[in-house]
Amino acid sequence: MRHPYTRLPERSFWRTAVAEPDPLDITDLWTPKFALGQDDPVVTAGSCFAAHIGRALLEEGMHWYDAEPPPPGLTRAERSVRGYRRFSFRTGNIYTAAALRQWIAWALEEEKPPEEVWAEDGAFHDPYRPTVEPDGFVSPTDLLRSRDTTLAAVRTALTKADVLVFTLGLTEAWHDTLTGTVLPMCPGTVRGTFDPARHVLRNHTVAQVHQDLTALLALARTVNSRLRMVLTVSPVPLTATATGRHALVATTHSKSVLRAAAGQLADESADVDYFPSYEIVTGHPYRAAFYEPNLRTVSPDGVAFVMRHFFEAVQGRTTTAITRTTPNTVDGGEDNRCDDAVLDYYNPRPLPSAR
Secondary structure, three states: OOOOOOOOOHHHOHHHHHHOOOHHHOOOOOOOOOOOOOOOOEEEEEOHHHHHHHHHHHHOOOOEOOOOOOOOOOOHHHHHHOOOOOOOOOOOOOOOHHHHHHHHHHHOOOOOOOOOOEEEOOEEEEOOEOOOOOOOEOOHHHHHHHHHHHHHHHHHHHHHOOEEEEEEOOOEEEEEOOOOEEEOOOOOOOOOOOOOOOEEEEEOOHHHHHHHHHHHHHHHOOOOOOOEEEEEEOOOOOOOOOOOOOHHHHHHHHHHHHHHHHHHHHHHOOOEEEOOHHHHHHOHHHOOOOEOOOOOOEOHHHHHHHHHHHHHHHHOOOOOOOOOOOOOOOOOOOOOOOHHHHHHHHOOOOOOOOO
16 A cells, blocks of 8 residues: 555654664755855855854855955954954844844835934944944944945845845844834843833744745845745754743744744745754754753854755765864854843853852
8 A cells, every 4th residue: 555654765754864873973954945056155144153154154165245344454353243254244143033124124225224323431332233343333423334334235245145044043022112123132231221111022923933034035035036045043042031931941932933934934935945953953862962061052063063964965965174073173152142142141140150
């Protein structure tokens, strides 16, 4: 008797695909929908975990498109702390689909960004990029000029790109009800002042994330009809949740929503794909082996393992450039890039002292 299960390959069965192989030998986790050539411009954006992708593309000899390169004269450390060479434009971390849709709408002049700035100790900070200039801007004019540069870079990147890789990080987002905008961080945590009458937490649903992803792709295609998108979900847990839930429960909820929305859109569109970085790191066959002791920061081995799967699937060959042989040779820590890592400062229990 014939039925749909009689001709399935080994990768379709849990025992042969997951339980029996060594976890490091699990293969075929991703079959790309579309080709990604060595010279095809790739634009990256998203949460802190996404910062690894552009660097890995460059190391593999592929075309990561940086639309907002740093000015000359900055050291590597200065470029990093000011948000250069992290993504394809200097927006800082973009944790939600709503925030990326907002940036694209501003860049394409479908919406107008507020001109509000945050003044603090004689310096000025951008509410929508609160960490890109740690010392702040010298004037509101300089701040808005810098933001305009970033918006132009977003527009250029979308026009030039063949593929946009976007890593979703969070569903919890703080909205400014006065301006109708979504903020990257809760005001008062990194910069700014929290106003409970104005700043409202919204935990985005699957439908909302799906709607924002659909909208941002439609906007981007008004300037680039050939653009395709690869979605991923960050395996980095929430540093803190303002929902009242336990942090573990809130993290599971958030990542499940993002995974469902990304998967739904990928199933619906031939030009949208999903790459399983989340599953590769968090899947229980790996027994949290790719996390640092804080169970939050993805280790260098974890980053290398994720990117190995990516390049082997895209290029159809075994890669060597990202194979780890010795510890601590590849930068894998996210906390120095994650804006929300600062939230642990407000934890009522301080970090234990080193012994």
